[in-house]
Amino acid sequence: MQNHSQVSARPPRRWLRGGSVARTLLGGLFAIGLVAGCERIAFYSTSQKAPDSNASSSSTTTGGSTGDQDSGATAVTRAMLLDAIATCNLDLLDEFQKAAQELDAAAAEAKQDPAARPKAQAAWTKAIDIWQRAEPFAFGPAGPTNTPGSQGLRDTIYSWPLVSRCLVEQNIVSKAYEAPTFGTTALINMRGLAAAEYLLFYTGTDNACSPASAINSSGSWAALSADELAARKAAYASSVSTGVAAMAGKLLAAWRPDEGNFDAQFRNPGKSGSAYTTEQMALNAVSDAMFHMEVHVKDQKLARPLGIMNCEAATCPEAVESRFAGRSRTHVRNNLVGFRMLMSGCNDGEGVGFDDVLVSLGATALAEKMSADVNGAITAADAIPVEDLAQAIAQNPESVEQLHAAVKRITDSLKTEFVTVLDLELPKLLEGDND
Amino acid sequence: MTERAGAVPSGRLARLASLLLREEDAAALAAFRFCFGLLGCVSAIRFLAYGWVDEFFVTPRFFLSYWGFDWLTPLSARGMHALFVALAVVSACVAVGFLYRAAIVLFFLGFTYVQLIDVTNYLNHYYLVSLIALLLSLMPLHRAYSVDAWLFPRLRSATLPAWCTHLLRFQVGAVYFFAGLAKVNSDWLLHAQPLNIWLSSRSYLPVVGPLLGERWVAYAMSWAGCLFDLTIVAFLLMPRTRVAAYAVVLFFHAVTKLLFPIGMFPAIMVVAALVFFSPSWPRNLVAFFRRRAPAPAAPALPRPADAPLPALFGARVVIAACYCAFHLLWPLRTHLYGGNVLWHEQGMRFSWRVMLREKNGSVTYLVTNPRTGRKQEVTPRKYLNGRQERDFSTQPDLILRLAHEIARDFEAREDVRPVVRAHAPVSLNGRPAELLIDPTVDLASMSDGLAKATWIRPVPETPPIHLESLAWHRP
Numbered sequence: 072m073q074n075h076s077q078v079s080a081r082p083p084r085r086w087l088r089g090g091s092v093a094r095t096l097l098g099g100l101f102a103i104g105l106v107a108g109c110e111r112i113a114f115y116s117t118s119q120k121a122p123d124s125n126a127s128s129s130s131t132t133t134g135g136s137t138g139d140q141d142s143g144a145t146a147v148t149r150a151m152l153l154d155a156i157a158t159c160n161l162d163l164l165d166e167f168q169k170a171a172q173e174l175d176a177a178a179a180e181a182k183q184d185p186a187a188r189p190k191a192q193a194a195w196t197k198a199i200d201i202w203q204r205a206e207p208f209a210f211g212p213a214g215p216t217n218t219p220g221s222q223g224l225r226d227t228i229y230s231w232p233l234v235s236r237c238l239v240e241q242n243i244v245s246k247a248y249e250a251p252t253f254g255t256t257a258l259i260n261m262r263g264l265a266a267a268e269y270l271l272f273y274t275g276t277d278n279a280c281s282p283a284s285a286i287n288s289s290g291s292w293a294a295l296s297a298d299e300l301a302a303r304k305a306a307y308a309s310s311v312s313t314g315v316a317a318m319a320g321k322l323l324a325a326w327r328p329d330e331g332n333f334d335a336q337f338r339n340p341g342k343s344g345s346a347y348t349t350e351q352m353a354l355n356a357v358s359d360a361m362f363h364m365e366v367h368v369k370d371q372k373l374a375r376p377l378g379i380m381n382c383e384a385a386t387c388p389e390a391v392e393s394r395f396a397g398r399s400r401t402h403v404r405n406n407l408v409g410f411r412m413l414m415s416g417c418n419d420g421e422g423v424g425f426d427d428v429l430v431s432l433g434a435t436a437l438a439e440k441m442s443a444d445v446n447g448a449i450t451a452a453d454a455i456p457v458e459d460l461a462q463a464i465a466q467n468p469e470s471v472e473q474l475h476a477a478v479k480r481i482t483d484s485l486k487t488e489f490v491t492v493l494d495l496e497l498p499k500l501l502e503g504d505n506d
Numbered sequence: 507m508t509e510r511a512g513a514v515p516s517g518r519l520a521r522l523a524s525l526l527l528r529e530e531d532a533a534a535l536a537a538f539r540f541c542f543g544l545l546g547c548v549s550a551i552r553f554l555a556y557g558w559v560d561e562f563f564v565t566p567r568f569f570l571s572y573w574g575f576d577w578l579t580p581l582s583a584r585g586m587h588a589l590f591v592a593l594a595v596v597s598a599c600v601a602v603g604f605l606y607r608a609a610i611v612l613f614f615l616g617f618t619y620v621q622l623i624d625v626t627n628y629l630n631h632y633y634l635v636s637l638i639a640l641l642l643s644l645m646p647l648h649r650a651y652s653v654d655a656w657l658f659p660r661l662r663s664a665t666l667p668a669w670c671t672h673l674l675r676f677q678v679g680a681v682y683f684f685a686g687l688a689k690v691n692s693d694w695l696l697h698a699q700p701l702n703i704w705l706s707s708r709s710y711l712p713v714v715g716p717l718l719g720e721r722w723v724a725y726a727m728s729w730a731g732c733l734f735d736l737t738i739v740a741f742l743l744m745p746r747t748r749v750a751a752y753a754v755v756l757f758f759h760a761v762t763k764l765l766f767p768i769g770m771f772p773a774i775m776v777v778a779a780l781v782f783f784s785p786s787w788p789r790n791l792v793a794f795f796r797r798r799a800p801a802p803a804a805p806a807l808p809r810p811a812d813a814p815l816p817a818l819f820g821a822r823v824v825i826a827a828c829y830c831a832f833h834l835l836w837p838l839r840t841h842l843y844g845g846n847v848l849w850h851e852q853g854m855r856f857s858w859r860v861m862l863r864e865k866n867g868s869v870t871y872l873v874t875n876p877r878t879g880r881k882q883e884v885t886p887r888k889y890l891n892g893r894q895e896r897d898f899s900t901q902p903d904l905i906l907r908l909a910h911e912i913a914r915d916f917e918a919r920e921d922v923r924p925v926v927r928a929h930a931p932v933s934l935n936g937r938p939a940e941l942l943i944d945p946t947v948d949l950a951s952m953s954d955g956l957a958k959a960t961w962i963r964p965v966p967e968t969p970p971i972h973l974e975s976l977a978w979h980r981p
Binding site: 370382432483485 | 864883896936937971973
């Protein structure tokens with residue numbers, strides 16, 4: 072005990088026994104630090120209004136997109152946002168599944184009767200228009216395979232930009248599409264809505280494979296008559312349309328409360344059985360999916376064809392989406408509409424969306440800015456004079472550049488203030504590079 | 507300044523020698539060695555188990571090296587995995603004191619090398635681990651309670667010189683003090699940011715969740731955090747308040763661990779704060795749990811006034827003083843640059859500015875071929891993975907570094923040096939996003955260095971956002 076007390080019972084403040092020099096040094100340093108700190112406190116004029124100070128009473132905001140702060144309506148919680156997104160998503164998937172079934176039926180009819188091809192084309196157009204609105208909703212079962220609850224179903228329905236025309240054409244020769252499960256098990260870049268587009272809309276008799284490719288070097292492609300080629304394309308289209316309908320059904324079933332019930336997992340994060348351990352994680356999954364706007368829309372659908380990114384030539388019109396149906400402008404527009412459903416709510420912004428949560432949090436300016444930017448981008452898409460972006464780039468590149476700039480305004484906000492205010496993580500999806 | 511061995515000190519040197527060379531119970535430092543080695547081992551295993559070795563050091567296509575460390579490159583995939591296995595093994599050796607000197611030196615070199623590979627991996631607590639490993643390399647902590655002491659009886663000693671404890675206390679104290687000083691700014695104290703942002707998004711948590719969205723809670727926690735960091739060292743140094751202060755340390759770091767994804771930081775600081783306890787605390791702790799008197803400690807031996815100094819004592823003191831002076835001044839270097847370090851980041855690293863900002867950016871490079879005038883956009887995604895991009899997009903020197911890489915790539919391809927500009931809106935603590943980099947400046951012609959970067963735009967004048975309380979659940 073004595074030894075112990077010798078060791079531990081040291082006089083207080085012994086650590087300062089370095090002498091007056093050390094004390095002065097430490098004191099001086101402390102003073103410098105405090106002065107520096109005070110200098111930084113004074114750095115901002117604290118009399119300035121906060122950027123969203125108008126929203127100081129926003130704890131009682133409305134459910135509207137830019138609701139009046141003083142309306143006294145119920146505050147929009149994050150849980151309400153998750154509910155609204157789930158409902159919105161289910162409605163979209165239900166609508167898409169019906170359209171996919173119509174496509175399946177129409178493609179089957181066109182397989183039997185070439186005259187029914189326009190009807191199949193119309194059915195495809197209806198289905199893809201709905202799907203493009205659903206693209207920013209690719210979380211949960213539709214999401215990439217490394218995300219919670221994923222079944223990777225998005226790519227099985229529409230794999231763009233992973234599409235190989237040459238592979239599709241090889242299948243036309245080999246009739247691989249005749250396999251009963253082709254539409255649901257073949258490689259994603261030779262089936263789905265993207266393959267269906269080529270098969271239903273492209274009437275040329277050429278192919279995109281190299282001369283060294285077996286279908287060309289063996290002459291098997293050249294041996295197909297135009298009628299036979301058309302018949303095989305119709306049969307192939309029917310096969311992949313059946314696959315699309317099946318996958319649409321699978322995706323809807325994965326969400327529906329009476330089947331896979333991912334809906335409950337999404338609405339009740341943190342509860343037993345949910346793929347999301349916290350509500351914030353579920354919200355983060357949605358925001359990750361919204362980055363579709365950055366990776367697919369801004370960079371791949373617009374910047375690359377415009378020749379301002381990942382393009383060796385002056386422009387890369389061959390990189391536009393929907394080269395055969397020529398609906399690339401509408402696709403981008405529908406992506407923006409889908410994004411707006413998340414941002415401002417379903418039913419043309421009447422439902423609960425991220426903007427309502429931002430307003431409730433007091434970030435009204437950001438909510439208004441992002442809503443305005445999305446509407447501005449839709450207006451910019453509408454202002455492009457032709458439907459096919461490749462044609463627009465050739466004839467009126469400024470209009471496409473304006474759309475690109477408008478989408479960039481959205482993604483800049485998404486990557487900066489949006490994730491900051493909601494404390495969201497940027498998605499790992501950004502690791503992807505499709506060069 | 508140096509003395510030959512055997513000289514008898516006098517005056518101030520004698521007082522310094524008596525302070526630094528006093529022999530103290532080795533139990534506390536042995537316990538610290540064990541805990542530190544254990545943390546190193548767990549940390550290395552975490553990297554392996556979570557797949558971080560691949561994510562951080564193997565899959566990235568481009569590494570953002572530290573200024574002056576461009577020559578340092580990662581090993582092959584197998585080499586990096588082997589290195590982390592080796593780090594786990596050597597840190598376990600440090601813990602048990604087996605071949606301690608070699609193990610701690612190898613741990614320091616290996617761990618520091620790993621940290622220097624990519625700036626986007628920088629974390630304050632990794633820097634602290636490197637510094638502590640460096641200091642432990644100089645200390646004979648294998649003399650007690652170690653395999654070495656068991657294997658080599660000539661090494662055994664129940665005491666260790668007091669300078670070991672003083673140096674570690676200085677290092678850990680500096681972390682807390684500067685972390686507290688860094689919180690003395692308007693964002694933290696007057697606007698409660700970024701805590702207001704972080705806490706608001708955690709209102710789903712049970713029990714405390716509804717409170718976290720309240721702005722006053724963010725203010726209370728901001729001020730408490732600042733006061734904690736600024737004062738905890740003093741309270742830990744005073745024997746009367748030490749135990750209570752350590753309880754606060756445990757509470758503080760447990761709360762931060764529960765609320766924020768900060769990995770090993772709380773564990774490291776909880777272990778690091780042990781250096782403030784008395785040299786015999788492990789004996790007292792064991793005695794407390796066994797409800798009996800502590801085992802006899804090694805006697806603390808005041809240095810005899812007429813004892814000769816060890817060889818080069820003065821030189822060692824000067825080196826230690828330089829080390830301390832550096833670590834007192836280096837974190838303050840940002841004040842030479844002016845402005846707000848949270849925005850321009852000059853002087854941000856290695857200054858213990860912990861958890862001070864919620865900052866997100868979006869960088870797009872605009873590359874112009876001066877020969878043809880053709881402009882291209884380059885996304886950082888082409889070079890960086892998602893994790894790197896998030897860290898990089900708010901740090902001007904890293905934006906510059908990648909601009910140089912893009913210029914090199916372009917020049918190799920097109921045989922002409924391009925003009926590289928950056929469009930880099932950044933939001934700091936919820937402020938509206940503003941451009942961080944002057945968009946008119948050709949970054950390819952700017953050089954990196956310690957000088958004030960004129961190509962960084964001034965800090966936004968708007969104050970940070972104030973978030974309202976918003977519960978997760980329906981009202």
